[in-house]
Amino acid sequence: xxxxxxxxxxxxxxxxxxxxxxxxxxxxxxxxxxxxxxxxxxxxxxxxxxxxxxxxxxxxxxxxxxxxxxxxxxxxxxxxxxxxxxxxxxxxxxxxxxxxxxxxxxxxxxxxx
Amino acid sequence: xxxxxxxxxxxxxxxxxxxxxxxxxxxxxxxxxxxxxxxxxxxxxxxxxxxxxxxxxxxxxxxxxxxxxxxxxxxxxxxxxxxxxxxxxxxxxxxxxxxxxxxxxxxxxxxx
Numbered sequence: 001x002x003x004x005x006x007x008x009x010x011x012x013x014x015x016x017x018x019x020x021x022x023x024x025x026x027x028x029x030x031x032x033x034x035x036x037x038x039x040x041x042x043x044x045x046x047x048x049x050x051x052x053x054x055x056x057x058x059x060x061x062x063x064x065x066x067x068x069x070x071x072x073x074x075x076x077x078x079x080x081x082x083x084x085x086x087x088x089x090x091x092x093x094x095x096x097x098x099x100x101x102x103x104x105x106x107x108x109x110x111x112x113x
Numbered sequence: 114x115x116x117x118x119x120x121x122x123x124x125x126x127x128x129x130x131x132x133x134x135x136x137x138x139x140x141x142x143x144x145x146x147x148x149x150x151x152x153x154x155x156x157x158x159x160x161x162x163x164x165x166x167x168x169x170x171x172x173x174x175x176x177x178x179x180x181x182x183x184x185x186x187x188x189x190x191x192x193x194x195x196x197x198x199x200x201x202x203x204x205x206x207x208x209x210x211x212x213x214x215x216x217x218x219x220x221x222x223x224x225x
Binding site: 004006033035040041042043044045048056058059091093100101102103104105106107 | 149206215
């Protein structure tokens with residue numbers, strides 16, 4: 001059973017460009033979470049999604065950030081008009097219905113030049 | 114506001130020693146407390162987790178101690194090995210399907 005998959009693993013963007021981060025949850029998991037980790041810091045919650053629904057986006061910046069988890073395909077975290085402060089590691093986690101455990105992917109390290 | 118406070122920030126332990134990392138929380142609605150291990154360039158890996166209805170949980174060399182009245186929990190790594198050198202994060206959540214609140218992490222170095 002493959003774990004949580006994220007791609008790309010590394011992404012370099014120039015200021016003003018768009019970044020698209022993809023996450024495929026573990027097989028059988030219907031819940032997806034996105035977290036951001038800044039250097040030397042813990043993980044900060046961004047958004048929680050189920051298929052075709054955003055359940056909790058309380059950690060998402062109000063502008064430029066969006067997330068989706070379509071019926072088919074991976075979950076996408078989209079950052080428009082990136083700025084240097086968006087440089088971070090973005091982790092996706094998934095969990096099965098009715099369980100606490102969250103299993104993390106390897107992350108996407110975004111660098112904004 | 115940091116919902117989960119973790120200490121120490123860094124820890125150096127001799128091989129074979131006991132590593133102890135502490136976390137404290139305020140929100141009594143939290144009912145799930147996991148610990149994650151993260152190696153450089155990797156994602157966090159679930160190590161062990163506890164619910165507030167038990168005071169201790171042990172898996173191999175890893176033990177969580179939980180003090181509900183003090184709202185504190187800790188990770189003990191017995192017989193620490195150089196391969197345990199990593200960053201450890203505590204976390205807390207309330208109910209299923211909810212965000213995790215993470216501590217700020219402890220960088221553990223085990224000296225051979």
